[in-house]
Amino acid sequence: MAHLSRDDVLQLANLAKLHLTEDEIATFQAELSEILGYVEKLDEVDVSGLKPTTQVAGLTNVTRADTVINYGLTQQELLKNVPATMGAQIKVRRVL
Amino acid sequence: MSWPAIRELAASVQSGKTTAQELVEQSLSAIEQAESYQAIIATTADRARKRAAEIDTQIARGASVGRLAGVPFIAKDNFLAFGAPTTAASNILKGFDAPYQSTAIERLEAEGAICVAKANLDAFAHGSSTENSDFFTTKNPHDISRVPGGSSGGSAAAIVLDLAPFALGTDTGGSIRQPASFCGVVGYKPTYGLVSRSGVIAMASSTDTIGPLARTVKDAALVLDVMAGTDPLDSTTIPKDKAGYEIDSPLDVRGKKVGVIREYMREGLDPAVKIQIEQAIEKLKTAGAEIIDISLPSLPYSLSIYYIVVPAEISSNLSRYDGQRFGYSDKNAQDLEESYVQSRTKGFGAEAKRRIMTGAYVLSSGYYDAYYNKAQTVRTKLINEFNDAFTKVDLLLGPATPSTAFKIGQNTHDPLQMYLADVMTVGASLVGIPALVIPAGTVEGLPVGLQLMAPQKADRMLLSFGTSAQQILKEKI
Numbered sequence: 393m394a395h396l397s398r399d400d401v402l403q404l405a406n407l408a409k410l411h412l413t414e415d416e417i418a419t420f421q422a423e424l425s426e427i428l429g430y431v432e433k434l435d436e437v438d439v440s441g442l443k444p445t446t447q448v449a450g451l452t453n454v455t456r457a458d459t460v461i462n463y464g465l466t467q468q469e470l471l472k473n474v475p476a477t478m479g480a481q482i483k484v485r486r487v488l
Numbered sequence: 489m490s491w492p493a494i495r496e497l498a499a500s501v502q503s504g505k506t507t508a509q510e511l512v513e514q515s516l517s518a519i520e521q522a523e524s525y526q527a528i529i530a531t532t533a534d535r536a537r538k539r540a541a542e543i544d545t546q547i548a549r550g551a552s553v554g555r556l557a558g559v560p561f562i563a564k565d566n567f568l569a570f571g572a573p574t575t576a577a578s579n580i581l582k583g584f585d586a587p588y589q590s591t592a593i594e595r596l597e598a599e600g601a602i603c604v605a606k607a608n609l610d611a612f613a614h615g616s617s618t619e620n621s622d623f624f625t626t627k628n629p630h631d632i633s634r635v636p637g638g639s640s641g642g643s644a645a646a647i648v649l650d651l652a653p654f655a656l657g658t659d660t661g662g663s664i665r666q667p668a669s670f671c672g673v674v675g676y677k678p679t680y681g682l683v684s685r686s687g688v689i690a691m692a693s694s695t696d697t698i699g700p701l702a703r704t705v706k707d708a709a710l711v712l713d714v715m716a717g718t719d720p721l722d723s724t725t726i727p728k729d730k731a732g733y734e735i736d737s738p739l740d741v742r743g744k745k746v747g748v749i750r751e752y753m754r755e756g757l758d759p760a761v762k763i764q765i766e767q768a769i770e771k772l773k774t775a776g777a778e779i780i781d782i783s784l785p786s787l788p789y790s791l792s793i794y795y796i797v798v799p800a801e802i803s804s805n806l807s808r809y810d811g812q813r814f815g816y817s818d819k820n821a822q823d824l825e826e827s828y829v830q831s832r833t834k835g836f837g838a839e840a841k842r843r844i845m846t847g848a849y850v851l852s853s854g855y856y857d858a859y860y861n862k863a864q865t866v867r868t869k870l871i872n873e874f875n876d877a878f879t880k881v882d883l884l885l886g887p888a889t890p891s892t893a894f895k896i897g898q899n900t901h902d903p904l905q906m907y908l909a910d911v912m913t914v915g916a917s918l919v920g921i922p923a924l925v926i927p928a929g930t931v932e933g934l935p936v937g938l939q940l941m942a943p944q945k946a947d948r949m950l951l952s953f954g955t956s957a958q959q960i961l962k963e964k965i
Binding site: 396400412426428432434443449456463466469472 | 535554588680681720723786789796803810813814824828841845863864866867869903904
């Protein structure tokens with residue numbers, strides 16, 4: 393039965409770019425442990441000789457012609473939901 | 489009051505017997521009167537009225553407007569559409585103004601249909617009850633103390649309430665079929681890839697599908713026919729069946745081999761629901777279908793496969809919500825990292841966080857092989873078993889859900905308990921096959937849905953059989 397430690401949960405929160413309160417850490421610790429414990433059922437399945445399935449559409453290398461298609465959208469329309477812009481650029485906070 | 493069949497409705501608009509504007513008003517009025525059920529997040533009233541006026545003008549000029557002329561419809565709020573924000577019922581997308589529409593809606597509008605409202609859902613389609621909506625829970629119209637199912641709960645409730653002739657939903661692990669079962673309406677999950685996912689907010693890319701909810705299989709089939717087919721904007725789409733999906737003459741069920749899935753009919757299934765399903769099977773048998781017992785031994789593992797693969801894909805798909813290009817962005821963040829963390833933490837609900845973290849775990853270095861790779865390989869085993877079953881039968885049959893609609897609040901304390909509601913629907917999603925749910929009976933006034941499945945790309949046959957089956961079962965909606 394998978395048991396996640398407090399550190400495990402903090403590591404996952406970090407990977408997911410989430411901040412958790414103390415209560416949330418405890419709750420998620422219990423819930424995630426339960427979920428991961430349940431899915432461990434798969435340990436008992438023999439899959440020798442089988443490959444993983446990554447897609448069920450049965451397609452390979454779907455390509456299109458290298459031509460420009462005009463969808464009738466302006467740069468302005470595409471940027472209208474951006475929280476902060478400077479002209480046609482997306483403004484972000486300092487990285488370092 | 490019930491809407492006429494979609495084909496007839498469109499014909500009456502095209503002929504001038506009724507107008508698109510009248511139909512839009514009828515729909516908006518019904519939506520207003522049904523407000524207490526909270527099926528709808530927002531209407532697109534202004535735009536719908538404008539489009540209806542344009543359509544009526546075109547018709548007056550003698551133009552042919554399309555196969556869905558003037559037909560109102562409701563779209564689950566994870567479909568990008570004009571006329572109202574697209575929120576996915578999440579605070580992180582409150583007020584998001586879609587710059588383009590989903591291909592599915594574009595195709596419906598090209599045939600004259602009119603989107604009148606956006607339906608409630610579990611946020612980001614994560615859920616089986618609409619209780620995970622960041623805004624409110626939709627009430628099951630059959631019993632307002634119960635859930636309508638999810639995640640397309642608003643869409644299913646809208647059909648029961650006659651808000652529009654059809655609604656759009658998405659089905660990743662049962663999100664069209666389970667609410668269709670809980671609400672007693674028709675819900676259709678097509679073959680994976682048959683309907684473009686362009687412009688539909690992604691949940692799990694290897695199982696996400698788009699499909700219709702309606703009162704009849706015939707109506708659902710017509711809507712599918714309009715939406716289906718390859719889309720250059722979605723490279724996972726497959727071509728339409730050359731014969732299309734509109735059902736003119738229902739399939740003769742006599743001699744059709746229907747495999748009842750043993751694993752779905754045993755413990756875990758509510759005994760009263762089981763009786764309804766068995767009675768439905770009897771009716772199909774009397775009508776001439778050949779009923780065969782089929783076992784799919786890996787089905788008991790399907791929920792485990794699902795809750796590894798799907799959270800993994802969710803964690804990837806939700807990484808785009810970073811507060812930089814769209815969606816909620818925390819104003820007080822001091823640097824980029826804080827902006828990511830605060831925007832996501834404040835914007836996402838608990839279930840989204842739960843699934844993102846589960847996904848991060850199963851994909852993380854050291855665990856990837858044991859969890860994700862193993863799950864995808866057991867998935868192969870499941871696919872092989874389904875393929876084998878389809879060499880023996882034409883269709884597979886089972887219940888859609890282990891119980892009738894549960895009470896609001898009943899499963900919210902235990903995420904795993906909630907996940908178990910999907911036990912009968914995730915199989916078809918993992919394998920990519922089409923599945924139809926039609927009303928089969930009731931237990932203490934609560935609807936029970938019958939689920940039918942067919943091989944990949946056999947949508948036409950499944951819908952045709954389903955049309956007959958719906959007539960045979962004769963359940964009132």
